[in-house]
Structure formats: C-alpha cells, structure tokens
Amino acid sequence: MSKHFQVLVIGGGTAGIMVSSMLKRKNSSLQIGIIEPAETHYYQPAWTLVGANTYDFDATAKPMSSLIPNGVEWIKEFADTFDPENNKVITKNDSEFTYDYLVVAPGLKIAPNLVEGLAEAMDKGVICSNYTNPKHTLEVLQNFKGGTALFTQPATPIKCGGAPQKIMYLADEFFAKAGVRKKTDIIFAMPGNVIFAVKKVAKTLMEVIDKKDINVRFYHKLVKVDAKEQIAWYEIIKEASGNDCVVIKSDDLDVVDKEIQYNYKDVKAIEKDGLIGIYFDMMHLAPPQQAPDFIRNSPLVTENGWLSVDAGTMQHKKHSNIFGIGDVCELPTAKTGAAIRKQTPVVVANILQLIEENNLANKTYDGYSSCPLITGYGKMVLAEFDYSKEFKPDPKLKQFPLMIGDSSKEHWRLWILKKYMLPYLYWNKMMKGHEV
Incomplete structure (x- = not known):
C-alpha cells in the first residue's frame, strides 16, 4: 500500500x-x-x-x-x-x-527492562503500577494488611511526574479507612533531591508528607526488584555528607543523612554490593519509560x-x-x-x-505544563509551571469558578476539577480540536 x-x-x-x-x-x-x-x-x-x-x-x-x-x-x-x-x-x-x-x-513506552527483575514482577502479587494496570493496584491496596508500603519513582523521564506520589497520598487514607494505617510505614523512594521541582508546590507537598507521616528517601535510584524476597534494590546517587552519616541505621548511634532521608522510618533494609535493599509488603512504582x-x-x-x-x-x-x-x-x-x-x-x-x-x-x-497532585480523597493541589519552573497558573483555567484561590494549596474545588471537569474537557473539547 x-x-x-x-x-x-x-x-x-x-x-x-x-x-x-x-x-x-x-x-x-x-x-x-x-x-x-x-x-x-x-x-x-x-x-x-x-x-x-x-x-x-x-x-x-x-x-x-x-x-x-x-x-x-x-x-x-x-x-x-x-x-x-x-x-x-x-x-x-x-x-x-x-x-x-x-x-x-x-x-x-513503559520500559520495565531498564530495572533488573521488574519485567517479570510487574503487576503480579504485591507489586503494582497505575501506569500499567490500575485495577491490580486496587487489588493490592485492598489485600494489604500492614507493614512497609513502598512507593517509588524511576530515574527516567515519565508521563505525569506527580503520579508516583498521588497514589501514595490516597493509599494513606485508604489504609486508614481499612484500619491498617497504624501498623504501616509508608516510604517514598525517588532519585531526585526535592519532592517537586516547583518550590511553591514542593512546600505544600512537604506539609502533606509531614501530616501523613511519610518517610521520603531522596537520591534513591531503583536498579533491581527481587519479587520473591520482596526487596527493592536502590543505588544511592549522592555521597553521604560525612563519615558518620548513613542511609540506613545499623544501631542507635548511627546518624542518618538528613539530605537523603526525611522523616526516617526504621523499616527492614539491608546493604549489599553497594546497594540499599528495602523490604516491602506492597510496592507501587512508576516503571522506567522511554x-x-x-x-x-x-x-x-x-x-x-x-x-x-x-x-x-x-x-x-x-x-x-x-x-x-x-x-x-x-x-x-x-x-x-x-x-x-x-x-x-x-x-x-x-x-x-x-x-x-x-x-x-x-x-x-x-513550556507550560501542569500536574494535578491529588493529596487525598477530596483534596488536590494543581501545580502549573513553564520552562522557568516557577508557579504560573494558566489564565484560561482561572476563568473556571473552581479555580478561585491559590491552587498551590490543597482544596476540594481542585478535586472536583480533577474528577469531573478535566475528563469532560478532555473528551468534549481537546479530543474535538478545540483550543482550551
């Protein structure tokens, strides 16, 4: 042809x-x-x-x-x-x-082959991803009985950079409703050194992290997944700030590097061959993409x-x-x-x-982009920015009554925007070629 x-x-x-x-x-x-x-x-x-x-x-x-x-x-x-x-x-x-x-x-494309063992482990057992099978994610959340809930972000560019943490905030409340949050440690492991690139939004998200008592582990690059033993192996891509600073504690005298660990939780972890292994009872990840x-x-x-x-x-x-x-x-x-x-x-x-x-x-x-950062059921932050990485709300969106106020802060109006208005705009305006 x-x-x-x-x-x-x-x-x-x-x-x-x-x-x-x-x-x-x-x-x-x-x-x-x-x-x-x-x-x-x-x-x-x-x-x-x-x-x-x-x-x-x-x-x-x-x-x-x-x-x-x-x-x-x-x-x-x-x-x-x-x-x-x-x-x-x-x-x-x-x-x-x-x-x-x-x-x-x-x-x-989703590229799980970039992490050793991930292709075989994806969407099976307690390893899930909203990027590939959100129905399996729900099954994992429903079956979770407590322990270490590990959420992780890859070192590659990904679609919707906020998605790896959105599900974590929702899972926190899901676990609370299920009665298992008190016996759960939530860990967010990511290769970067800030929770979000836009400072004004990052400030709000760190407040959410504090409120939900989540351990954030910066500079953690996922390199291997052991599905059988339920261990996620990370390369630490930052030198420790001093000889007395560590990534995981072996005893009470160890001082954790606060640039790597925020709100440290003493979950089961091991060090081997220069890598840090975190044991998990469930794991949600954004797989590498290319x-x-x-x-x-x-x-x-x-x-x-x-x-x-x-x-x-x-x-x-x-x-x-x-x-x-x-x-x-x-x-x-x-x-x-x-x-x-x-x-x-x-x-x-x-x-x-x-x-x-x-x-x-x-x-x-x-360079305009935006990330609707869901921070819980009925709560959302809307990160809007351009090439400058400064917080810059879109004047067109500001015309919506739901967008009154500071969208860098959590609000129920933004949840309504995410759940109802954005799907409507997508199917009825964007897909039909209207400039919105």
Missing part, C-alpha cells in the same frame, strides 16, 4: 487526536492520515483514581474509531521506519506513506533517544516539515496532557502558516 497525505500524524493518543482534530477544524480540506494500531483510546489521567477505587476503569476507555476526526484516514498499522529525506514513513506491514508535513506524536523503539532507532532523535524539536516552535531541529508533540519530545518540562493542550495550537498554527505562506506562525510554546 502507498498513499500521500498533506499531513501525516503518527499516534492516536492525546497528542495525535488533538492535533488532527484541530487541523481539520481550522482547514477542513486538508488530507490527513493517522497511523495508530490500537483499537482503544484511554484517558490515562484518571487511572490514579481507578487505582484508589474512586473512578470506573471502563469510563476511561473509548473506541479509537469514535475519536478519529471525520475526514481523517485511520491507518491501523504500526509505524516502523522514517525516511525524512524522501518525506516517507514505512509501516511494519511495508506500507509506504508520503507526506508534505509529518507530526510525530506516538507518546512513550521513547518507542521505532523512534529511538530513527534519525529524528537526540543523543538521549527522544524526538529532537525546537522548544518554542515544536519544529524538528533538522527537518523543517516535521513537528513533534507530546511525551515523545525532548523538552525541559513535564510530560503531561496539559503540556499537549498548549503545544497543539502552536504545531497547528505553524503547519497551517507553512502551507499558506511558507513560514512559521508567531505562536510559541513556553
């Missing part, structure tokens, strides 16, 4: 559908094709709520066919090879598609294996008729649906301007 499109889009996720819909909305005569093999489209931001038993998993799914915009051709195949010099994409079925403009939006293989093996990526795009225009740095959007791009901001919401109008404006006048539009992306 061979066919030419004015605009070819790779990916039928949030970015691919939104950019296709907006292009069609603004120029209905465009010939657009979407390469996407999946039959189902998921609203993944709700999977945290599914894992905590406050959202129906089935409500997060819709048939892909119902979201492909009218007049856009759905190519139900796997993209495989890029030939940018000849404006061509080849699929796994050896179909060839040429284009005037290409939008690369395949998202990212760009899909066909992207990483293409001529379009940076040395880190992500799509190479200009941070303002979203145009590929080498090929002027290729644009990237969404999680696959290497950009110094968080990978979220909110980022896609702001990137899409920029990509659409630039493609339309190139078609009409052979130059770029004056719209640029400022």
